[in-house]
Amino acid sequence: MVASTQEVVYTFLQTYYGRMKNDPTRMSNLYSTTAEVTHINYQHGFNYDDGKEVLPTIKLIGKENINGFFKRNIDKVSDIKLMINSCDFQNTGGVSRDDILIIVTGELFWSDSPTFKFAQTFVLNSISNNYKSFEITNDVLKFIPDSLEEYVIIPKKV
Amino acid sequence: MVASTQEVVYTFLQTYYGRMKNDPTRMSNLYSTTAEVTHINYQHGFNYDDGKEVLPTIKLIGKENINGFFKRNIDKVSDIKLMINSCDFQNTGGVSRDDILIIVTGELFWSDSPTFKFAQTFVLNSISNNYKSFEITNDVLKFIPDSLEEYVIIPKKV
Amino acid sequence: SKLTVTKTLEFPLFVNANQKDYIRARSKRREVRLKTINSVKEINLD
Amino acid sequence: SKLTVTKTLEFPLFVNANQKDYIRARSKRREVRLKTINSVKEINLD
Numbered sequence: 001m002v003a004s005t006q007e008v009v010y011t012f013l014q015t016y017y018g019r020m021k022n023d024p025t026r027m028s029n030l031y032s033t034t035a036e037v038t039h040i041n042y043q044h045g046f047n048y049d050d051g052k053e054v055l056p057t058i059k060l061i062g063k064e065n066i067n068g069f070f071k072r073n074i075d076k077v078s079d080i081k082l083m084i085n086s087c088d089f090q091n092t093g094g095v096s097r098d099d100i101l102i103i104v105t106g107e108l109f110w111s112d113s114p115t116f117k118f119a120q121t122f123v124l125n126s127i128s129n130n131y132k133s134f135e136i137t138n139d140v141l142k143f144i145p146d147s148l149e150e151y152v153i154i155p156k157k158v
Numbered sequence: 159m160v161a162s163t164q165e166v167v168y169t170f171l172q173t174y175y176g177r178m179k180n181d182p183t184r185m186s187n188l189y190s191t192t193a194e195v196t197h198i199n200y201q202h203g204f205n206y207d208d209g210k211e212v213l214p215t216i217k218l219i220g221k222e223n224i225n226g227f228f229k230r231n232i233d234k235v236s237d238i239k240l241m242i243n244s245c246d247f248q249n250t251g252g253v254s255r256d257d258i259l260i261i262v263t264g265e266l267f268w269s270d271s272p273t274f275k276f277a278q279t280f281v282l283n284s285i286s287n288n289y290k291s292f293e294i295t296n297d298v299l300k301f302i303p304d305s306l307e308e309y310v311i312i313p314k315k316v
Numbered sequence: 317s318k319l320t321v322t323k324t325l326e327f328p329l330f331v332n333a334n335q336k337d338y339i340r341a342r343s344k345r346r347e348v349r350l351k352t353i354n355s356v357k358e359i360n361l362d
Numbered sequence: 363s364k365l366t367v368t369k370t371l372e373f374p375l376f377v378n379a380n381q382k383d384y385i386r387a388r389s390k391r392r393e394v395r396l397k398t399i400n401s402v403k404e405i406n407l408d
Contacts, residue, residue, distance in 0.1 A: 086373060093252075097192060105302060109384070109387035123259060142263060154404050165323060172325075238332065239337055242330075308357070
C-alpha cells in the first residue's frame with residue numbers, strides 16, 4: 001500500500017519531535033548528507049527566561065555538523081516541548097514532485113521557560129520509489145516576535 | 159558573473175512583491191507549470207476588518223489556476239502592503255542543490271486594514287545553469303495568530 | 317522569469333508602503349489585541 | 363529513516379508535553395507581554 005502525502009507528513013512529525021525527547025543523539029540520522037539546518041543557537045550565555053521574544057538561531061550545513069549540534073545540546077534538545085497549531089504541506093522537487101515541503105506553526109517551550117512562537121519549514125527528500133523512506137534536506141526554525149508596544153511618530157522639528 | 163544565492167533571493171523578493179502591486183495579472187508568469195500555492199482565500203464574504211487575527215487560505219495547483227486566482231482578486235492583490243522583518247534562505251533541490259528555499263516573516267496589510275502577522279515560504283527552481291533564471295514551484299503563505307487571552311484551568315468536579 | 321541582481325536589503329523592509337502606512341495599520345491591530353487582553357479562555361483538563 | 367504510517371493528527375497537538383505544561387509556559391509569556399504593553403517606541407519619520 002502506498003502512503004498518502006498527509007500520512008508521510010504526520011508520521012514524520014511524530015518521528016522528528018519524538019526523537020528530540022527520546023533519542024536526541026540519533027537526530028542526525030533523519031538528515032541527508034548535505035542537509036542545511038537553521039536551529040536554536042544555544043551558545044553565548046543562552047537564556048530563555050529574561051523576557052526576550054525570539055531566540056537566536058544558527059545555520060549548520062552537512063550531517064556531521066548537525067550531529068555535533070544535537071549531541072552538544074542534548075540537555076536542552078531533549079527538554080523541548082511543543083504546542084503545534086497547524087501543519088501545511090505541498091509536493092515539491094523535480095518533475096516527479098515526490099519531495100515534500102512542510103510548514104509547522106506553534107509554540108515551543110522548556111520545563112521552566114515561557115512559550116516562544118515559531119514557524120518551522122522542512123523539505124523531505126524521497127529516497128525510495130515506494131514513498132516510504134525520506135530524509136530531511138532542509139530544516140528552518142524561525143521565531144516570530146509578538147511585541148505590543150505602541151508606535152508614536154515624532155513630529156518633525158520646524 | 160554568477161549571482162550569489164543572497165542576490166537571487168533579494169532580487170526575487172523585489173520582483174515578487176513589486177509585481178503584486180504593479181502588474182498583478184502577470185503574477186502567474188513567476189510560477190512553474192505544476193506550482194502549488196497557498197494564498198489568501200478572498201471568497202465567502204472576505205473581510206479583514208472585523209477583529210480576526212488570521213485570514214483564511216486556499217490551495218491552488220498549477221499555473222492556470224494560479225493565473226485565475228490573481229486575475230480574479232486583482233483589486234485586493236494590488237493593494238497588499240508589507241513590512242518584512244526577516245528573510246532566511248537555504249540551498250535545496252537534488253544533488254546539484256541549485257534550488258532555493260526562502261522563508262520571509264513580517265506583517266501584511268491593506269489600505270484600510272489592521273496588520274496580519276505572516277510567514278511565507280517559497281521554493282525557487284533554477285531553470286538555467288547560469289543561476290540567473292528561476293521559477294516558483296512552491297509558495298505557502300501562513301498567518302500567525304497573536305492572541306492574548308488568559309488561559310484558566312477549570313477544576314475537576316468531585 | 318528573468319531576474320536582475322539586487323545586492324542588499326535592509327530590514328524592516330517596507331513593500332508597496334511606507335513606514336507611516338505601516339504604523340497606521342499596526343495601531344489598528346493593537347486596538348484589536350487590547351480588546352481581548354482581559355478575556356479568559358476556560359480549559360477543562362478532564 | 364524508515365517511517366511507519368500515521369493517519370491523523372489533531373490540532374492543537376501537544377508534543378513531549380501536556381496541556382497543563384503548556385498553560386504554565388504560556389502564562390509566563392503573557393506576563394512578559396503585559397509588562398511591555400504600555401511602552402512606547404518613538405518613530406522619527408525625517
